[in-house]
Amino acid sequence: MDTARASLLEKKVEILGELAGLEELPGDRGEISFGKRVGEGTAMAVDRLSQVAVHDKLQVTLADIDRALAKLDEGTYGTCDVCGEPIPEGRLEALPWATRCVKDAARH
Numbered sequence: 001m002d003t004a005r006a007s008l009l010e011k012k013v014e015i016l017g018e019l020a021g022l023e024e025l026p027g028d029r030g031e032i033s034f035g036k037r038v039g040e041g042t043a044m045a046v047d048r049l050s051q052v053a054v055h056d057k058l059q060v061t062l063a064d065i066d067r068a069l070a071k072l073d074e075g076t077y078g079t080c081d082v083c084g085e086p087i088p089e090g091r092l093e094a095l096p097w098a099t100r101c102v103k104d105a106a107r108h
């Protein structure tokens with residue numbers, strides 16, 4: 001399971017880097033101007049909205065990674081948090097931070 005821990009930590013560092021990058025964007029400092037051309041300001045506002053969505057998604061993944069790391073410590077890594085069934089290896093390979101089986105993940 002050391003491989004799983006390494007890839008989780010690697011992914012965590014990557015996400016923290018992306019989050020830091022998003023937070024440095026000028027939109028956070030209230031520099032969006034709607035004054036010049038209407039289209040320009042609107043496009044920037046839309047960009048900002050999609051950045052917020054990306055930010056939220058990264059936060060969710062980060063929480064999953066932390067949960068998966070905790071499961072490694074508990075010795076329950078690779079089993080579903082909801083039903084306790086083993087998570088298929090293919091799913092863990094594609095999504096090392098998966099903490100629920102496909103069936104239970106789909107319910108959320």
Ligand SMILES: [Zn+2]
Nearest residue numbers: 080083101104
């Ligand atoms: Zn399950």
